Amino acid sequence: MKRRDFIYLSGAAGAGAMVLPGFMAMGKPIEQEEALNYVDVRIKKELADVALNTAKSKGATYADMRIGRYLSQAVITRENRVQNVGNSESYGVGIRVIANGCWGFAAGNAVTKDGVAKIAERAVAVAKANAKIGGKPVQLAPQKGYGEVSWKTPIEKNAFEVPIKEKIDLLLTANGEAMKGGASFVNSMIFAINEQKYFASTDGSYIDQDIHRIYPNFSVTKRDVEIGGFESRAALSMPCGMGYEYLTPVESEKVHGVVTRYKKRYDIIEDIKNATKNAGEKLMSKSVEPGKYDLVLDPSHLWLTIHESVAHPTELDRVLGYEANYAGTSFLSVDKLKSGNFHFGSKNMNIVADRDQAGSLGAVGYDDEGVKPTNFQIVKDGVLSNFQTIRDQAHIIGLDHSQGCCYAQSWDDVQFQRMPNVSLAPGKTPLSVDDMIKGVEKGIYIVGNGSFSIDQQRYNFQFGGQLFYEIKNGKIVGMLNDVAYQATNQEFWNSLVAVCDERDYRLGGAFNDGKGQPSQSNAVSHGSSTARFNGVNVINTKRKIG
Template identity: 40%
Template sequence: MRQIDPDFLALPLRRLADAALQRAQDLGAEHADFRLERIRGESLSLYDSRLEGAVDADDLGFAVRVVKNDTWGFAAGIELTAESAARVAEQAVRVAEVSAPINREPVALAPEPVHRDAVWVSSYEIDPFDVPSAEKVALLAEWSGELLKGADHVTARLLQVKEQKFYADTAGTVTTQQRVRLHPSLNVMKATDTGFDDMSTIAPPVGRGYEYLTGTGWDWAAELAELPELLAEKLAAPSVEAGAHDLVIHPSNLWLTIHESIGHATELDRALGYEAAYAGTSFATFDKLNELVYGSPVLNVTGDRTVEHGLATVGFDDEGVAGQSFDIVRDGILTGYQLDRRMALMKGFGRSNGCGFADSPGHTPIQRMANVSLRPAEAGPSTEELISRVEHGLYIVGDKSWSIDQQRYNFQFTGERAYRIVDGALAGQVRDFAYTGTTTDFWGSMEAVGGPQTYVLGGAFNCGKGQPGQVAPVSHGCPSALFRGVRVLNTVQEGGK
């Protein structure tokens, strides 16, 4: 049975929380919460089988957030004593008092059931921090050595995080959590007489343990065996023919389009205009709820903080709200947003759906993305069946570069590789491709989604938002999907104009 590390539980969690919350209440706070975090991260990077960099970081501290005079106050500290916790609470209250005269919007939080002494641990088998770094480096070096037999250069990287959180608030909620995530990636590079290019693995980052590298959840041997050959084929491939194409998009590419055009667009703080300085607001404004035709009737999107192995999966968010699954788009219509407690109450939702998150003990929670996923069709087609429906088009695999405007509406995406589809069959790779469109036109062109057998949970460690900037991990699941008449650019021709 997975358990929270004893050394974290040995910290004076309750004593610090009690001291901070009591002091905040004594000073008149209407609400107070205490959050103590330990975040350990390890990064290993290799170039051509040789270790190039290794970082092992450990961030430990606590934060106190209060509401006083209908105004937020926040402060953080690192000295783990009851006296320090009380002082930090005093600082948070003082921030609220100083800010209250200029606060134009009273702060109130949506109610949440009290969760007493709740414990949650993410789903993993082997804690990566229990595995010696030398063993991890040896595995990456072995993989790199095999890839070098068919490539000029190889980079390998392994990112690992263990996040431990203790939360308590004046309502009586007390939660303790531990989650593990990791992201292995390898990239091969090769030059020929016709040019230079590279290609990366499409294995997604996951909320799993070290077992992910040894065969649980991904066939590393199969992907690595074919990667140099796929790159060689890409180097010899012709340039794409620009124009309208039918597209079959693999989950390894489509997850990023979901992230940028649906995930960010349906964060309620963006839709209301609060999040504007960092990558803009959203075209999916609040007045369009239950009316906006986001896409075709086969577009069904959920936000989920509970899916197994999701990077944004938690037992409870950083406001003490239990993880939930909820609709965002149903049958092509915008039906929901991602919420924190304040905005849930402000806009009449009654309860938050658990999207408050802070990336460190030194930051206050802000509204962050759940695992936003496109649902597959029950008994739906395979990827091969979707391809068979296309006379002239492209099959796109893997994410590469992307661009989207400040309102999450006009976009352009590339991929690791694309294959021509001719009369329902793959006909070799093409290069220099990008697909472009508006969010509603693109999702409106989606004719079919694949079945559960095509579904993959992709994602990223590094979703950025907020000022000061915060980084959050998030997953996006989706099946393969078929789109009709999408505009495809030839990036060499477009770049030369």
């Protein structure tokens, strides 16, 4: 769609001013066709050699450089109109060095031989200035060079090749279905990201990567004029590391005859119809009675609980207190890890980390310091067994290698420790969701993520959701509302009594997980099968007036 066509359809003159929440790596507006122009890898290697040789000549004992081209696209609609469309590009170079035992970093958007040489000189100067402050020298885990290699997200259809009009038509059709179903308000959107990243280091790596992510989303709201209330339901889609093929609807299923769930692909039309119906049902649903319940948590909900209560607390920099101001530290410690007997949860709790899971947001061939990621276990049979590390952290917990957990949101941000995909492993005994529900006497089945709260050490927390279904004597008997559960971290994970098998395994995730100062945004997935937690405290969140 040309700009003049968009202005005609939407009546908005500010089409270039895209609003894409959660992404810091915004750059200049570009036309969609420009997003498909790639930089020749031979040019990148020439620039890399200039940067690395300059850094070494100025006194660096180690150097790496990243040439990054970050593309973002958003198509945003509301009811029967387009609110915003935009494409943006951010392009530049970041260079990190060690000189006199200290880190130095510099970045710039002059992507020329002279430009990268000056950036490299500045990075070395920063490192030498840092060295005057003192402190222990940087200790890097060894890393072999890979030579010239490349990796690309295995996509079927590049989202940036799909015409804007096709995306608008899909979203407006979805909105129309919601309005036909009685929705009072509806908005929908498609976000697409393409990271074209080139990494080179004095270890001998020249790594070219082409990473794709996509996120369709919507929110439907229904009002009841008579009672003066309203209820909403967001999409049950999940952001993922796929191309536009994610929006090719296949593999949906009904669970217990109630909730439609989506496996590897997503049907936005079907979901928005169901969401509109659900919003009406929520208006008529009864408010939950506070008390102890057995919770059956769908992966569309459980991913966020895993993210906040397991993934963040096991980041080593957070454990050490280096990361504190942005969302706190951790209740865990290196001593708890080294003891070998800290029971994080029940024997059913097996937490694994990876950055190569197909379709995941965190999937890459190499991290942002040239490490090929490994799969590793964080919790085994309920016992804490590892933390997330990068090259200059590995020695702190006795590792001789990085686990490939380094990432920077853009070329002008220094890379640092970010979580990989952190997931709850499925159960080994055959168990379906229907069978799990049959075993529950008094419980609640929770679908979708909602509001949450967690303390500064990631220990006490509260989580809500999108949909809540009451379970009595092994059957779903109706919808509930105003539900949230509260627990301490260990209390909650030790109440884990069952996990469905791998047939139910699905990914959820965050497109914009924040960390650090200055803050950076990271995309990460968390997988699980549906899981049951017994005897969890449930509260009523309904606000009382007066």
